Amino acid sequence: MSETILQIRDLSVNVEDKEILHGINLDIKEGETHVLMGPNGAGKSTLGYALMGNPKYEITGGSAVFVGKEIADETVAERAKDGLFLSFQNPVEVPGVTLSNFIRNALEQRSGKRIRLWDFRKELLEKMKVLQMDEEYLDRDLNVGFSGGEKKKAEILQLLMLNPKLAILDETDSGLDVDAVRIVSKGVEEFQKSKKGALLIITHSTRILEALKVDHTHVLVNGTIVEDGDASLVDEINENGFEKYTE
Numbered sequence: 001m002s003e004t005i006l007q008i009r010d011l012s013v014n015v016e017d018k019e020i021l022h023g024i025n026l027d028i029k030e031g032e033t034h035v036l037m038g039p040n041g042a043g044k045s046t047l048g049y050a051l052m053g054n055p056k057y058e059i060t061g062g063s064a065v066f067v068g069k070e071i072a073d074e075t076v077a078e079r080a081k082d083g084l085f086l087s088f089q090n091p092v093e094v095p096g097v098t099l100s101n102f103i104r105n106a107l108e109q110r111s112g113k114r115i116r117l118w119d120f121r122k123e124l125l126e127k128m129k130v131l132q133m134d135e136e137y138l139d140r141d142l143n144v145g146f147s148g149g150e151k152k153k154a155e156i157l158q159l160l161m162l163n164p165k166l167a168i169l170d171e172t173d174s175g176l177d178v179d180a181v182r183i184v185s186k187g188v189e190e191f192q193k194s195k196k197g198a199l200l201i202i203t204h205s206t207r208i209l210e211a212l213k214v215d216h217t218h219v220l221v222n223g224t225i226v227e228d229g230d231a232s233l234v235d236e237i238n239e240n241g242f243e244k245y246t247e
Contacts, residue, residue: 006064009063009064010025010061010062014057028200032198033216034217036201042221051079052079069082100138103162124138142154160190163197166200226245
C-alpha cells in the first residue's frame with residue numbers, strides 16, 4: 001500500500017492579511033499524479049507557495065503534514081531536504097552561478113555528501129538528452145538569457161536530477177509553444193517512471209497533461225476545492241471550461 005506523502009486538512013492561507021485559501025483538504029500518496037485546475041485567480045499558485053514556505057504566504061489555519069512533519073514548523077531548506085520541490089511560473093535569473101553548479105550544490109546540500117563530478121556529469125547529460133538541451137547550457141549562468149522554454153526545461157532538469165518525493169509544478173506550460181510543451185511533458189513523464197515521486201501539477205490549461213497519466217484531478221474556485229475526480233475530469237474541463245463551477 002502506498003504511503004501518504006502529503007496530508008492537508010482544513011488549510012487556510014493569507015496573503016497580505018487577505019484569506020486566499022479556505023479550508024483545503026488534500027491527500028497525496030507516493031507515486032500519484034494530482035492535477036489542480038481552476039480559473040485565473042482561484043488560488044492555485046498560493047497553495048504551492050504556501051507549501052514551499054514563501055514568507056508572503058501565511059498558513060493561518062489547519063495543517064499540512066509532509067513525510068510525517070508539520071510543514072509550518074519547517075524552514076524552506078528543511079522542506080527541500082525532506083524532498084519537496086517547486087518549479088516556478090517565472091524562474092528567476094541567478095547571475096554568477098552556472099546551471100551545473102546550482103544542481104550539483106543542491107544535490108550535495110540535500111544528501112549531505114560530496115558528489116563525484118564524473119558520475120554527476122554523466123547522469124546530467126543523460127537527463128539533458130530527454131529534454132533536448134544542448135550541453136553548453138551547463139556552463140551558462142542559471143536562467144540568464146534563457147528563453148521561456150529554456151527556463152522551463154532547466155526547471156524540469158532540476159526535477160529529474162533531484163528526484164524529489166513530491167514535485168509541485170506551477171503552470172509549467174505557460175508561455176510555451178507546442179514543441180516546448182511536448183518536450184517538457186516528456187521530462188515530467190520521465191519523472192513519473194520512477195513510480196516513487198508524486199506530482200502536484202498546477203495548471204489552468206490541459207496541454208501539458210495530454211501525454212501524462214493522471215490519478216486525481218481537483219478543481220479550485222475562489223480558494224476552495226469544489227470538485228474532485230479522476231483523469232476524466234480533465235477532459236470534461238477541456239471541453240466545457242470552468243463555467244459550471246464558477247456560477
